[in-house]
Amino acid sequence: MLDQSNDKPIAQIKGLRVEFQTKDGPVVGVEDVSFDINPGETVCVVGESGSGKSVSSLSLMRLVEYGGGEISGGQLIFDGREVGEVNLAETDQKKMRHIRGNEIGMIFQEPMTALNPVFTVGRQMTEGLRLHKNLSRSQAEARALELLKQVRIPEAERRLKQYPHELSGGMRQRVVIAMALACEPRLLIADEPTTALDVTIQAEILALMDRLKRETGTAVMFITHDMAVVAQMADRVVVMFRGNKVEEGPVEQIFENPQHAYTKALLAAVPKLGEMTGKKYPEPMKLLGSEDKEIVPIKGTEEVLLTVKGLTTRFPVTGGFLRRTVANVHAVEDISFTINKGQTLSLVGESGCGKSTAGRSILRLVEPMAGEIDLGGKDIMALTQKELRTARLDMQMIFQDPFASLNPQMQLSDQVAEPIHNFKTLKGNEISKRVEMLFDRVELPRSFMRRFPHELSGGQRQRVAIARALALNPKLIIADEAVSALDVSVQAQVLNLMMELQAELGLSFLFISHDMAVVERVSHYVGVMYLGRIVEIGPRQAVFENPQHPYTQALMKAVPIADPRKRKDEKDLNFKPIPSPIHPIGYEPDPTVFRQIEPGHEILLTDSGY
Numbered sequence: 001m002l003d004q005s006n007d008k009p010i011a012q013i014k015g016l017r018v019e020f021q022t023k024d025g026p027v028v029g030v031e032d033v034s035f036d037i038n039p040g041e042t043v044c045v046v047g048e049s050g051s052g053k054s055v056s057s058l059s060l061m062r063l064v065e066y067g068g069g070e071i072s073g074g075q076l077i078f079d080g081r082e083v084g085e086v087n088l089a090e091t092d093q094k095k096m097r098h099i100r101g102n103e104i105g106m107i108f109q110e111p112m113t114a115l116n117p118v119f120t121v122g123r124q125m126t127e128g129l130r131l132h133k134n135l136s137r138s139q140a141e142a143r144a145l146e147l148l149k150q151v152r153i154p155e156a157e158r159r160l161k162q163y164p165h166e167l168s169g170g171m172r173q174r175v176v177i178a179m180a181l182a183c184e185p186r187l188l189i190a191d192e193p194t195t196a197l198d199v200t201i202q203a204e205i206l207a208l209m210d211r212l213k214r215e216t217g218t219a220v221m222f223i224t225h226d227m228a229v230v231a232q233m234a235d236r237v238v239v240m241f242r243g244n245k246v247e248e249g250p251v252e253q254i255f256e257n258p259q260h261a262y263t264k265a266l267l268a269a270v271p272k273l274g275e276m277t278g279k280k281y282p283e284p285m286k287l288l289g290s291e292d293k294e295i296v297p298i299k300g301t302e303e304v305l306l307t308v309k310g311l312t313t314r315f316p317v318t319g320g321f322l323r324r325t326v327a328n329v330h331a332v333e334d335i336s337f338t339i340n341k342g343q344t345l346s347l348v349g350e351s352g353c354g355k356s357t358a359g360r361s362i363l364r365l366v367e368p369m370a371g372e373i374d375l376g377g378k379d380i381m382a383l384t385q386k387e388l389r390t391a392r393l394d395m396q397m398i399f400q401d402p403f404a405s406l407n408p409q410m411q412l413s414d415q416v417a418e419p420i421h422n423f424k425t426l427k428g429n430e431i432s433k434r435v436e437m438l439f440d441r442v443e444l445p446r447s448f449m450r451r452f453p454h455e456l457s458g459g460q461r462q463r464v465a466i467a468r469a470l471a472l473n474p475k476l477i478i479a480d481e482a483v484s485a486l487d488v489s490v491q492a493q494v495l496n497l498m499m500e501l502q503a504e505l506g507l508s509f510l511f512i513s514h515d516m517a518v519v520e521r522v523s524h525y526v527g528v529m530y531l532g533r534i535v536e537i538g539p540r541q542a543v544f545e546n547p548q549h550p551y552t553q554a555l556m557k558a559v560p561i562a563d564p565r566k567r568k569d570e571k572d573l574n575f576k577p578i579p580s581p582i583h584p585i586g587y588e589p590d591p592t593v594f595r596q597i598e599p600g601h602e603i604l605l606t607d608s609g610y
Contacts, residue, residue, distance in 0.1 A: 009036035010079050010187050010219040011060065016089075017073035018055050018064055029055040029069060031243040037187065042213060042220040044230045044251070046266070047240035048487035049457055053223045056240075057189045060221070061106055062088060062096045078104070081186055102132040105180035109192035111172035115164040121175055122160030125182065132183050147178040151208055169351055170201035177209065184216060191223045195485070198350035198514050203558040203568055206232050225487045227270040228517070228560035231255060232567055239263050251564045269492035270562045271517040280541055282344065282522050284496040287489075298503045300343035300524055305508045306362070306476055309336045311371035313354075313361045317582060330581050331357040332368070333532035334592045337525075339476070342502060344509040346519040346540075348555070349529035352578065355512045358529070359478040362510065363395055364388055376475060393423055396469040400481035402461035406453040412464050413439075413449035419471045438467040442497060459490030463497070470501065478510045483518060495522060516559045520544050525600075528552045531581055533592065535608050538601030549603045551610040 018030040030052040037043045045053045058064040059071055060078075076088035080103045083095070091099070100106075108114040116124055125147065126140035135143065141160070148156035151174040164172055173193060180188060190209065194202040210233060213220050222233055230237055234251040239260065247260040258264045269287060276282070281297035313332040316325040332354045339345045347355040361368040364380060373380035375394060383391055399405040406415055417435050420426050426434055439446055442463040453461055462482065469477055479498070483491045499522060501507055513519050519526060520540065527537040528551065536549040547553050560568065583589075594602040 007038070008079055009038050009077075011037045011221070012077040013056065013060070013074070014077065015074035016056060016059060016071070016076065018052070018059055018069050019072045020067075020069050028243055029064075030059070032074075033240070033243075033245050034074075035238050035245065035248060037219045037221055039186075039219050040213065040217045041235045042210075042222055042233050043236050043238060044222045044224060044234035045238045045240060046224060046227065046230055048225060048489060049459075050242070051240040052243040053240050054191055057106070057191050057221060057223055060088060060187075060189060061100055061104060062091065062093065078187070098132070101128050101180075101185070102183045103185055104187045104189065105183070105185035107173075107176050107180045107188070107190040107193045109195055111164075111169065111176045114176050115172060117164055119163075120160065121162055121164065121167070125160070125175070125179055128179060128182050143182070144178075147182055148175070150181070150212070151175075151178045152204070153178075170197050170205070173197060173201075173205060174208075177205065181212060181216075181218075185218060187219050187221065188213075189221045189223070192225070193222075194229060195224070195226070199516060199555060199560075200350060200558045202229070203560065206560070207568065209233070226560075227255075227267060227488060228272075228562040231562045231564040232560045234564070239266070255562070255564055266488060267562070269489040271492070271495075271515075271521045272562050273517045273520060273556075273559050274561075275517075276520045276540070277545060278541075280539075282499060282524060282540070284499045285492050285521065287492055287496065296503065298342070298499055298524075300502075300508075301341045301506075303341045304338045305341045305376055306339040306510075307372070307374040308338070308362060309372040311335050311358065311361055311368055311373065313357050313366060313368045325585060327582050327584050328587075330532050330583055330589065332361060333589055334371075335527075335529075335532075335534045336592075337527055337534070337537060339508050339510060340524070341475070341508055342506040343524040344502065344511050344522050345525040345527060346511040346513060346523040347527050347529055347534075348513060348516060348519050350514060350578070352581070353529040354532040354581075355529050356480050359397070359480050359510055359512050363392065363397060363478060365397070390423075393425075393472050394474050395476040395478065396472065396474040398462075398465050398469050398477060398479045398482040400484060402458065402465045403453060405465055406461060408453055410452070411449065412451055412453070412456075415453075416449075416464065416468045416471055419468060423472060425472060434471070435467075438470055441470065441501070442467045443493075457490070459486045459494060462486060462490075462494055466494070466497065466501075470505075473505075474507070476508045476510065478512070480512045481514070482511075484513065484515060491518070498522070516555065528555065530608050530610055531578065533604060533606070533608050535604040535610065536602070538597070542598060542601040546597070546601075548597050548601075549610075551608070554610075 014034050016030050016033045019026045020029055033056055047053045060076055071089045078088050079085050122144055125144035129135050129140040129143055145156055148159055153159055153174050194205055237251050237254040238245055239247040241262045247263050258267055281299050283295050283297045311332055312334055314328040314330050317327040319326040349355050360366045362373055378391055413435050416438055417431050420431050436446055444463050483494050511522055523540040526540045526543040527534045530551045536552045547556055590606045593605045595605050596602050
């Protein structure tokens with residue numbers, strides 16, 4: 001245990017100001033921020049993209065210089081175990097290298113970029129230990145193994161010999177956490193460490209960090225935009241907005257009695273699990289500033305638009321000298337559902353359950369192995385590539401990462417107009433009128449039409465992606481984790497926008513997500529996927545208010561609730577490890593058998609492995 005007899009804060013940020021030099025002159029990333037972090041305390045810093053929360057953490061690590069930033073004011077007082085009390089803002093980089101990792105650990109948002117793809121997990125974990133702790137190779141390996149067991153990685157010995165790409169996202173994030181904890185730092189900075197993870201893994205990792213903090217007395221600075229995570233983790237909360245601290249207080253006080261208008265707006269925009277109880281149809285969220293808008297439930301129609309039957313998609317695994325197929329990944333296994341016109345079916349489940357592959361298979365962006373897909377009377381599986389191109393006028397996709405799906409070198413107006421040019425649906429100045437109308441529709445100023453993707457925030461880029469998907473008046477939009485990377489308030493606006501467009505244009509959505517609270521808000525029907533199969537499907541109200549399959553029940557239990565008085569305990573979360581979806585050639589899974597709970601609500605009887 002660490003000595004906690006001195007109650008001095010481990011870190012004190014005093015009047016921090018950070019500027020970035022750009023060709024248009026200096027831009028202020030953090031204007032004037034002050035707060036303390038005490039031993040054994042978790043301080044959550046919340047705010048949206050661009051509020052300066054990550055810049056504050058990178059300043060503490062003195063990594064902000066490597067991103068073109070400069071600490072132009074303020075002090076960063078750190079009470080180190082070996083270095084004593086230092087002002088990190090003035091410490092030279094040589095001394096900082098000793099402090100980084102040894103005294104201050106950092107968990108980054110994106111575990112794949114935080115790990116080096118060419119070295120094994122074991123090598124990356126032992127490197128810091130040998131550098132900072134002067135351990136021999138065998139001592140460092142023993143410590144690395146102990147750390148992996150501490151973060152509950154199954155088959156830890158095997159993992160040390162593997163490379164990052166061989167691990168799932170949740171496992172990689174655990175490795176990053178283990179590396180950050182390796183030298184028992186006094187301060188742990190976690191920058192959005194669970195944003196990209198599934199609900200169940202997120203719940204486990206949050207509980208794990210909480211337990212490790214209690215056991216080691218480490219202080220934690222936790223940066224997030226997810227208010228439910230804040231409710232689960234924080235002792236104190238610092239709310240940031242446009243480079244300034246606007247509110248600070250104990251977690252209960254922030255949630256139950258927020259003072260600043262921005263904090264109130266942030267909490268109003270959080271979809272909470274259970275908010276839709278008793279409501280049959282989805283409806284837009286009530287956001288601050290739009291209270292006078294009438295909230296109308298979206299009924300949709302009973303007319304079927306899309307029918308999917310027995311959809312199966314497998315990917316070959318090759319091996320050996322001749323690269324022959326030795327096994328298959330059973331990504332999607334015999335799934336069937338329908339979507340009505342003007343309604344939303346959501347597919348939920350964890351990473352690797354096959355939900356994205358199912359969405360891509362319907363558009364034939366990946367070729368299914370078997371099954372029937374009927375969109376408005378068209379047999380999608382029977383179409384040639386040329387006919388398929390025409391059929392895609394009716395079905396469009398919105399991807400998770402808008403930056404990757406937009407062309408960095410094209411103006412936004414040209415990107416939104418591109419599908420119209422490709423399919424020649426409009427001519428001449430009708431095109432620019434249509435593009436202007438689409439920008440108005442997704443609530444982006446027309447001045448943005450001349451901008452490029454890098455000049456926009458994540459939420460604005462996602463609106464451009466939605467405008468582009470709407471350019472051809474499709475009947476079906478497949479939204480693959482379309483809001484998972486967005487800030488809470490931006491996410492709420494984009495979801496409301498999607499629902500308003502649905503009501504106005506009669507759009508149908510296949511909404512793919514792992515965020516249960518968002519799914520509860522937008523769906524008419526929900527299908528829960530596990531290991532390539534749908535294990536439970538039915539009207540949203542039935543699935544959420546009366547979950548019957550054990551996996552659905554476990555998933556509901558893991559969802560963090562934006563209420564600090566309803567925290568999850570580690571012992572409540574006992575998830576079975578997910579079996580491998582890879583099976584040898586010739587393996588034939590059991591046929592799919594469903595049992596009806598009530599009309600339209602069914603659960604899988606076939607053994608799904610859960």
